[in-house]
Every structure is written in C-alpha cells, then in structure tokens.
Amino acid sequence: MNIGQAAKKSGLSAKMIRYYESIDLISPAGRSANGYRHYGEEDLHRLAFIKRSRDMGFSLEEVSRLLTLWQDRHRASADVKSLAGAHIDALNQKIAELVGLRDTLQELVDTCQGDDRPDCPILKDLESGGCCS
Numbered sequence: 121m122n123i124g125q126a127a128k129k130s131g132l133s134a135k136m137i138r139y140y141e142s143i144d145l146i147s148p149a150g151r152s153a154n155g156y157r158h159y160g161e162e163d164l165h166r167l168a169f170i171k172r173s174r175d176m177g178f179s180l181e182e183v184s185r186l187l188t189l190w191q192d193r194h195r196a197s198a199d200v201k202s203l204a205g206a207h208i209d210a211l212n213q214k215i216a217e218l219v220g221l222r223d224t225l226q227e228l229v230d231t232c233q234g235d236d237r238p239d240c241p242i243l244k245d246l247e248s249g250g251c252c253s
C-alpha cells in the first residue's frame with residue numbers, strides 16, 4: 121500500500137510517517153517501480169505501535185526505546201516496566217502542576233467581580249508574576 125493508504129489505516133498523517141522515517145523511528149519504506157513508498161502489514165503494525173505509544177504521551181526517545189524492547193524477544197519485562205513507571209512519574213508531576221495552575225486560576229476567577237469596572241484580579245496577578253518586577 122502507498123503512504124496515503126498507510127496513513128489512513130494507521131491513523132497517522134503521511135507527513136508524520138515521513139518524519140518518523142527521517143528520524144529512523146521506522147525503516148525507510150520500500151519503493152515501487154514508480155518511486156512511491158510501499159508499506160506492508162509489518163510496517164502498519166509498527167506504525168500502530170508508535171501511534172499508541174505517542175497517544176499515551178511517550179516522547180519520541182521513549183518510543184524508540186520501547187520499539188527496541190518490543191523487537192527484542194529476549195528483553196526483560198522489568199526494563200519495559202521501568203520505562204513505563206518513569207513515564208507515570210512524569211505524568212503525575214505534570215498532573216500536579218496542572219492542578220496547581222487550575223486552583224490558582226480558579227481562586228483568581230472567584231475573586232474577580234466580573235462587572236463593568238476595570239479592576240481585575242486576574243490581570244493584576246498576571247502583571248505581577250512576570251520576570252521584570
């Protein structure tokens with residue numbers, strides 16, 4: 121199948137498939153006589169693995185490591201678990217940061233009168249939190 125068909129089946133854009141090829145996340149596709157990329161079922165399986173990994177928030181570097189582990193039939197599952205555990209730790213850190221941001225913004229929204237006056241605690245906070253105070 122050509123890149124457009126592979127993109128449709130994998131849920132990735134043709135541009136992303138080309139990018140993954142350019143950074144060696146996937147092997148260069150074979151070429152047909154007319155020069156078009158040609159993808160097989162194994163390529164689709166790998167693209168699906170990459171897409172699912174990216175959907176779970178793994179970085180490209182982590183996806184590369186996961187692909188290496190996936191292809192290594194002698195891998196230790198402890199290595200995969202360690203990588204996934206580290207990713208969970210990073211996700212928990214981001215979640216904590218987002219919760220803090222949400223709570224701060226909620227406090228500001230709660231103190232804003234939301235009327236016709238120009239006073240706005242939200243803008244005042246944004247102004248005072250800069251690097252140049």
